[in-house]
Amino acid sequence: MRLKSTFPASAVDYTGYVAPNHMMRAINEGVGAANFNDGVGFSHLFPTIGVTWMLGQCVIENEKFVPCAEEVEVECGGHEQFGVTTVRRCVMYHNGEVAMRFAAKLLPVYFHERKVVPPSVLIPFWKTPHAPCGEAISFIVPPRQMETVEEYHVHYRDCDSNKHMTAFRYLDLVMETAGHWHGELHLPKRVQIDYLKECLPGDVVYLKHAMKDGLHYCSGVKFDGSVSFHATVRFSDETYPDAKITHV
């Protein structure tokens, strides 16, 4: 099943193309729809057993920039089981071409207890059998030396009903730290984020950056020293003309 959506006018970013976080948001809608169709949507799990889904890791592979106000289609594959996590792999199409590939490692979590749900608890809910496991998403090992580039204060506006900073805001911070909007425009060919510890309103996160073998490493370290996330970004070598249309 393909889920159609049109990017709203508000999705455009500094470059004039659809913002990375809106691309991720749209493809995540596909993940949500796939879970719903498989009987494990938020509306199935939360009212009955108090469970929500949280993103553990994601890998974004972009093939092209998408202009605003245009239609895309998102297609998601079956659910793969990796231990306590479920992996979904989705593809976003624009004008019949692949625009983005997305792999999401999802954790079912008891909302109030903040504990991971054993897979056996979800067995009665799944309407479809697990798909064969594809490539595992490995964890990022960042360089030892990273430069602190910013101190970010988490606000309520950054958070959603899971009570912590949204996965999309992490992506904003990662793309900002990697310099996506500085200088010439390059396509972020591959972005990976390992979500390791949630950030709550009032938290301070130190954003760190390093370059190694052409790869941007970005990390968020909380004020207590715990790591909130690790991320990597690889940009295309070629530059792209931006789609910005006005400079008022």
Next chain:
Amino acid sequence: MRKVLDYSITGHDTDYYRCISPTSYLKIAETACFIASESEGMLMQRMIDEMQATWMTASFQLEIFKDIFYVGPVEVFVDPFIKNGVVFTRTGHILRNGIEIARFHMNTMAVNFNTRKVMPPEFVADHFGVPYIVASGAPARLGMPTDMEKYEEYVVRYSDCDHNQHLRAYEYVNLICDAAEYWTGPVREKKGRALNVEFMGECKAGEKLIIQRKFTPEAVYVSGCRDDGKTSFRAYFVME
């Protein structure tokens, strides 16, 4: 009024309390206004090519009649353009199950992006043959208290900016909601009832905004001031 948008509210449109926040309403309003203008033939790309013009939001008023805590469909209807001085006002109605849950008034200006000058709205409407109603004049401006307290300093991020390379309108609303303690304070799960925002000076990436606020029994006043002393926005937010 005519229907311009079927919108499906998803979990991503909801906030800390799984409610549709004023920010989400503004996003829906922006989308509806964009579609309405395009469907009337006022195509953005033609405005750029033929008039070197773009739209900028001058002010936004929102009234929320019913709180929505659940995802699902809404319909958006809009009224014809109204010319109010140098702005075009577009009124929109957001309905769920046939009941109006929110209403907005979006005031936009056409701006020449070469000269940075505001263009008479009728100049744009006539160019595209779009009908409009002439109203009495510019919308009333907000009066702000003089004894406001500083709440926050915020450095505008690239990720907060749109293709005009300014802070997005809805990001202002996020700043306003935080300053107004919409999600915090002694009373949790407050209900936004009315929001009036005036956008007065653009903020670019890297610029610092000093956010000030004043709580009154009726509402919270919030304003943003740039480093150069120029007021960036003013807002009046009524909560229950």
